[in-house]
Amino acid sequence: VAKGNHTMVTQFILLGLTSEPKLQTPLFIIFLMIYLITLMGNLGLITLMKTNRRLHTPMYFFLCNLSVVDLCYSSVFSPKLLIGFLVEKKTVSYSACFAQHFFFLLFVTTEVLLLAVMAYDRYAAICNPLLYTISMPKRVCIQLVAGSYAGGILNSLIQTCCLLPLPFCGPNVINHYFCDTNPLLKLTCSDDHLNELLLVTFNGTISMSVLLIIIISYVYILFSILRIRSAEGRHKAFSTCASHLLTVTLFYMPAGLSHMQLGSKYSLETEKVTAVFYTLIVPMLNPLIYSLRNKEVKDALRKATANNIFASC
Numbered sequence: 001v002a003k004g005n006h007t008m009v010t011q012f013i014l015l016g017l018t019s020e021p022k023l024q025t026p027l028f029i030i031f032l033m034i035y036l037i038t039l040m041g042n043l044g045l046i047t048l049m050k051t052n053r054r055l056h057t058p059m060y061f062f063l064c065n066l067s068v069v070d071l072c073y074s075s076v077f078s079p080k081l082l083i084g085f086l087v088e089k090k091t092v093s094y095s096a097c098f099a100q101h102f103f104f105l106l107f108v109t110t111e112v113l114l115l116a117v118m119a120y121d122r123y124a125a126i127c128n129p130l131l132y133t134i135s136m137p138k139r140v141c142i143q144l145v146a147g148s149y150a151g152g153i154l155n156s157l158i159q160t161c162c163l164l165p166l167p168f169c170g171p172n173v174i175n176h177y178f179c180d181t182n183p184l185l186k187l188t189c190s191d192d193h194l195n196e197l198l199l200v201t202f203n204g205t206i207s208m209s210v211l212l213i214i215i216i217s218y219v220y221i222l223f224s225i226l227r228i229r230s231a232e233g234r235h236k237a238f239s240t241c242a243s244h245l246l247t248v249t250l251f252y253m254p255a256g257l258s259h260m261q262l263g264s265k266y267s268l269e270t271e272k273v274t275a276v277f278y279t280l281i282v283p284m285l286n287p288l289i290y291s292l293r294n295k296e297v298k299d300a301l302r303k304a305t306a307n308n309i310f311a312s313c
Contacts, residue, residue: 009168009187012097014090016081016177017272028085034284035078041287042067042074045297052300058136059125059240062118063290065145066247069114070283073107076100077178077279084177094168097179102160104178108278109206110152115248116210117144122241123217127224155202162198166190176272178279183271207252214248243293247286254278 017027049055049064080100084090092100124135159181169189176183181199221241228234254274291297 009094009170009172011091011093011172012179012187013173014080014084014092014177014179015173015175016084016090017276024085028082031078031085031280032082034280035074035082038074038078038280038284038287039071041284041291042071045287045291046071048297048300048304052304054296055300058121058141059118060296061138061141062114062121062145065148066111066114066118067287069107069111070286072103073111074280074283076103076107081177081280092179097174097184098160098164101163101179101181101184102156104180104279105156105159106152108152109155110148111251112206112210113148113151114145115244115251116213117148118244119214119217119248120144122244123220125240126221126237151206155206159199159202176275178275180271180275211252218245239293239295243290246289246293247282250285250289251278251282 018024045067046064049060049067077100080092121136125132128135163181163184166185166188167190168184168187171187174183174187185196185199218241221237225234225237228237254277291301
């Protein structure tokens with residue numbers, strides 16, 4: 001579509017992770033395995049928490065939703081990435097690119113907000129155990145999860161709608177494996193300073209707010225754990241938080257590094273490395289973290305496995 005002296009972009013070319021031909025097949029196999037493990041792990045965890053009544057608690061309700069988000073989140077990137085390893089021309093249409101951008105922001109924001117909700121849940125469970133069932137009824141849990149999704153949709157709509165009016169008149173090569181905000185801003189043929197500022201403001205506000213909630217929650221949790229007299233009680237209390245803390249660290253650090261800096265001052269090669277971690281590796285690791293480090297999940301998994309074995313006999 002012509003506009004003035006420019007030809008408007010109708011499709012983008014994704015450079016992917018690497019242009020080295022010899023690495024395409026090995027990388028396809030590696031990322032296919034990562035995606036399959038992500039699907040099986042998260043679907044397995046969701047099924048386990050839905051079918052085992054002992055896991056029908058607020059903590060596992062939030063964890064179940066985290067697995068749903070991880071499942072959707074990974075599926076936004078993996079299929080296109082895998083296809084890119086098998087074809088020479090890694091093109092994506094204008095509409096498909098912005099659709100991927102929208103869902104990426106939706107799920108990444110929702111995941112960050114869910115991590116804050118899970119931190120508050122651990123605070124309520126450890127600091128006020130006698131009031132836990134009163135302070136976290138099913139209605140409140142649903143509202144907190146719905147609020148996380150609403151925040152994700154709102155942030156995604158605002159940022160995507162700010163990008164859509166911008167003119168893309170060439171070049172159309174995105175130095176990334178998906179349609180992220182910073183690489184897209186680099187391709188606009190207008191002053192993108194306002195959009196960069198908006199990007200940093202929104203992502204910075206959300207990231208810092210979540211970080212503040214998590215830090216405050218764990219400060220109170222730490223003081224509560226230190227007041228527990230028995231070593232066994234302290235260990236049990238801390239073990240319920242360890243998986244969440246590990247998940248926050250693995251997700252929050254690379255995601256925060258990637259999306260709180262101005263595009264003009266940020267290395268896209270560095271961003272691709274950090275993006276692989278929080279878009280593909282973390283969704284695969286979360287089910288493993290919560291199943292291997294959580295006694296209740298391990299017991300439920302053993303019971304489910306035993307029931308299946310007996311049922312097949």
